[in-house]
Amino acid sequence: MFNYLLQTNYTAMSLFLHPLRHNLVYTIFNREYKFTLGESIKKETMDLIKNIYRANSSINKKQLIEVARENIEMIRLDLRMLKDFKQLNLRKFVFLNEKIEVISKQLVAWKNSSK
Secondary structure (H helix, E strand, O other): OHHHHHHHHHHHHHHHHHHHHOOHHHHHOOHHHHHHHHHHHHHHHHHHHHHHHHHHOOOOHHHHHHHHHHHHHHHHHHHHHHHHOOOOOHHHHHHHHHHHHHHHHHHHHHHHHOO
8 A cells, every 4th residue: 555655646746846847837838827727737736745645644545535536637627728728739748647647547546455
């Protein structure tokens, strides 16, 4: 079970850090999207990492894992809107969406393995 936490948290952190390292939020997005969808993605990703931590230290893991899954779906939705608004090219969208899919699968496996 610890392995699920470690993998999920590492992947979530890389999802959070990738846009910051590559200045996606600050250089690519138009101003109106930078402060709406860009900030929403950052907030949801930080909430995701916090919820993974909370789930690990909680007795009722399933409920918190579900909240983390909601966070990941909100991130997926925000990224899709950025792609639709032509603020994110297909290559970056696919790269980030693959990371999201890995996290989502890890959360499902963690939920299924917990009591």
